[in-house]
Amino acid sequence: MGTNFRFVLKKTYTYSFNGKTFTSGQTLASDYLYDKEFKNIEKFPQKYGDYKNYPEYIALEKISVTVIGKPVTVYVNPNNPTSACLENRFEKEIFLPIFMGLILSSGATYFLYTVFKSLIP
Secondary structure, eight states, X not given: OOOSOOOOOXXXXXXXXXXXXXXXXXXXXXXXXXXXXXXXXXXXXXXXXXXXXXXXXXXXXXXXXXXXXXXXXXXXXXXXXXXXXXXXXXXGGGHHHHHHHHHHHHHHHXXXXXXXXHHOO
């Protein structure tokens, strides 16, 4: 089944901090760095058959039963209590664009330096 999609649980949770209640949907600490596009399960492409038969969907259904309505640990930014996450880590995929940007900008800087250095007597 070669597909270009994956099933994810879209989480929304409430938490209390300093006597105030907040709501968030952020799972990872890195989620605020880029937008994620989630499509509703009803938009699952019919050409792939019934989504309820996919192992990823079945696994997420089992997980959802164990976590919905249960207490969880929430990591709250004490300086900005509206910012919270469930997992205090960064997704590794965000570092590739940063790394590539550093390499390309360093290369461009070196190239421009050598070009302009040769033009100045």
